[in-house]
Amino acid sequence: MALKLYYSPGACSFAVHVLLEEIGQPFTQECVSIPQGMTSSAGFLRINPKGRVPVLVVGAEVLTELPAILLYLALRHPEGNWLPTAHPMALARCAEWFNWLSGTVHTMAVGQVWQAGRFIGEPCLEAQVEAKGRINLTQAFERIEGHLSREPYAVGRQYSAVDPYLHGLSISSLDSACATTGGPARSETCART
Ligand SMILES: N[C@@H](CCC(=O)N[C@@H](CS)C(=O)NCC(=O)O)C(=O)O
Incomplete structure (x- = not known):
């Protein structure tokens, strides 16, 4: 399923970048610059009405909140052992x-x-x-x-x-x-x- 990450340089969304790179699955990305006020733009608020990055779009699903995104990626890729689910x-x-x-x-x-x-x-x-x-x-x-x-x-x-x-x-x-x-x-x- 196609993945798209909305991020801002130097923001907490970097954490999603790290995990996506470790997973190695291709993803597209779009910069939503916080210094340029893009998280408050009408276009981005249509994607995340909370006006925050990161946002991960997974097919038709729009996932927000960093812990939820990290959780999703880790569970979707159990081969990486990124969550100790057995413990x-x-x-x-x-x-x-x-x-x-x-x-x-x-x-x-x-x-x-x-x-x-x-x-x-x-x-x-x-x-x-x-x-x-x-x-x-x-x-x-x-x-x-x-x-x-x-x-x-x-x-x-x-x-x-x-x-x-x-x-x-x-x-x-x-x-x-x-x-x-x-x-x-x-x-x-x-x-x-
Ligand atoms: N609870 C959110 C918080 C995300 C958050 O605060 N992101 C900051 C960047 S580190 C942001 O988008 N700020 C934009 C703004 O305050 O306008 C999460 O965990 O994803």
Whole structure:
């Protein structure tokens, strides 16, 4: 089935690129540049009314939300062992990472830094939200760095669909948002993915 990825350079959609390249299945792609405001264009909102990348079109299905896309690709290609489906605890750990990365790190901390206006109605208070976001993001990256200094991958000793998400967060422009980025353990993981 034909696959098409909507992405923005330097955004979290890079994680889908990584997994698609590892899978090795051909796909088409279309750039929806966030800096150029293309995620808010009428054309893109018809595809994803939430106005976010990544979007993966699979035949007639339009799939949004990064964890859902990584999950779909990993399940569709079991030959790559990108999800530990035979091990309930390890699989639950993947869900644990997906929830935390998507909800706490990406939506909350990253959102506070880059889109403070989404969190507060008073423009004069946005700088405070952004400052708190930088603290939240720094703490999150420290947590990730600490984990990866003890373990080779996000979940146990096996590369999984969670690792491209970590890679995407690490290489993206989000890194410039906080002080403790690109630590040795995360850099090592990026080099492996
Ligand atoms: N919950 C969504 C969030 C995706 C998201 O926030 N994507 C950002 C890029 S990293 C985006 O498209 N931002 C566009 C905008 O804020 O206008 C997911 O997990 O896919």
